[in-house]
Amino acid sequence: MARPIALLPEKIDLDMARLLERIALAIGGLNSTVSGGFVHQIWHQRACWTGYARALQLQGVELDEIDVISWATTTPIPGRARFDTLVDPFDAFVPWTVMLGERDQRHWREDLPFTPVIPTGFSDAPLILRAIAILSQHAQATGDISPWLSLPLLLARMGLTRTPLPCLVAGDKAMRLTPRDSRAIVRRVLRDLVAQAEDGLAIVIELDAERRRWIRLLGEARKPGALRALAVLSLREPILRPEHVGRTLGLSRSGAGKA
Incomplete structure (x- = not known):
């Protein structure tokens, strides 16, 4: 098997810099608001559903977040088409959530099913771009859903997040091909990660508002x-x-x- 190719831009243009800034702001908000407590527990479960749905889509499985929620809560959704397949699309969900909950702090190289190629300039690149470079190699080395699911854990082990944030599943199907324009792929992954991070932060805010509403109703x-x-x-x-x-x-x- 050919050695995987790392997608690491040599230069960061203005558009990429803005995307990196948005990701940093959203992840910073998540780091500060989902640090523990009742809302964190609820958010973590929602984020697992969101992240797993995104991983399925990157894997080419035509299921949405509502389908993952329906499966996880054993609640049938009227009008949703039945998904028939010889392969269980949810077989990786439980092992993934167990891995996300592990407390031991390992180096990001551990558990990778391949030997990563460290490109020139890797140590000087922003952590997000380093993670994308490793993600691209993982996607080329393994054809299953595991590369997409690995990103939240990779970001935590690299020190970008305090704990693995399950909503931070992002990628691009073109990562598995020989890239002609790596910068375009990296931009798409950054935009995907921006959307996942900002949506995750919006869910935290929504859950907290709902919690406050219930407190008010119960008090009255x-x-x-x-x-x-x-x-x-x-x-x-x-x-x-x-x-x-x-x-x-x-x-x-x-x-x-x-x-």
Whole structure:
């Protein structure tokens, strides 16, 4: 097998610099807001669904985030086409989430299924570009979903994030080909990473606003009843059906609908 090619631009133009700045701002926001607590736990689960959906798309599997959520919460979505395949598209999800939760701090070279080629200027390049250079080699060395899923862990091990942020799954299918214009590929990956990071930050803000709304409602309720449990359930699971709410909270179907 040919040695993988590292995508590392020799120069950073203005457009690339702006993308790097946006990524840094979004990741900085994520680092400061998802450091722990109840909202962090909920966000982490949502981010896993988001990141895994993006990895499936990069792998050429035509599933969206809503399909991953439906599978993870065993909640069928009316109108969604059934995905029939001989290969289980979700078989890598649990091992990936387990790996993301590991506490030991390893060097970024560990666990790579290939020997990375360190290009000229690697140590002087921004961490994001270093990670993309390694990601490109991983994608060329391995044809499965693992390269795309490896990026959050790689970014954490390189020191860009405090912990692996599951939403930071990004890439480009052209990474697996012999690149003619590596700068164009790197720009697309940067834009993808910007979108993933900014969407992840938006979810944190949305979850915190929803948490505050529930706190206000519970404070105003004379008889909260099942409201506390419903608040937790609605924050944890973005798709709720009356039957599921009823089973979880011990309510009748009519009671679940009112809740």
